[in-house]
Amino acid sequence: MTPRRPTGDELVEMLAALANPLRLRIVAQLAVVGRDYVSHLAREIGISRPLLHMHLQRLEAAGLIVGSLELSEDGKAMKFFEVADFDLHLSAATLAEAVATLTPPDSDKGPSHKERS
Amino acid sequence: MTPRRPTGDELVEMLAALANPLRLRIVAQLAVVGRDYVSHLAREIGISRPLLHMHLQRLEAAGLIVGSLELSEDGKAMKFFEVADFDLHLSAATLAEAVATLTPPDSDKGPSHKERS
């Protein structure tokens, strides 16, 4: 089944995660090959491992990919990633809906909790 | 009719334009009220006019809204904006397709290299 519709904030995070050519490539690559581990994927795409690590984190935080740390036969820890099941529909109407669940614009002038000491 | 499917680069630009709560609000507001001019929209949303101007530019460049400069009855130049007709479908499969039309990663050196698994 398809996952539930994201909140406005979640949608922004997903869009931000996808709004980058490198991350789009990463998702596409995982979509094609099914799953892969970090070092190999970095070689495949042609970027440094720390850089890929950063992008994978962003994609995973947005819920677009999922990772799992596994042990290979020769005892190495390997982190595999695959694409999550997502399906976003973006039109003026759906965006208007999502905006309704967006965190209100920063108004820390108002009386809220204990902000500072 | 629905507009043609964007290239990878265009898609990235559209996603980047939407990946911002303020711009999402702008699109939503225009979707609801139909059309509006810059100064009024700024008051409506509660941000400065120069700031709105910048966001509108970004949205228009991405093809998500369209603007037209008109003359009011009392002779003032007024720039009206409305949402464009867009309808994006984002899933692992459609993203993989879009990536195929993405500008190749910056390779001002050696030519492409056969990748191996």
Added chain:
DNA sequence: TTCACGTGTCAGAACTTTCTTACACATGAA
């Protein structure tokens, strides 16, 4: 021990985005 492979993280440079404040120009009405 050393090497080849895997994992992760940190610091800083370079760049981009976001936002404010200030300026310039136009019009019609008082």
Added chain:
DNA sequence: TTCATGTGTAAGAAAGTTCTGACACGTGAA
């Protein structure tokens, strides 16, 4: 003229993103 309305742009601060080049840790094999 001055005020209130509309348009646009530019400079610079602040914050965020992207990327490289170390570093630290693990394993199994030579």
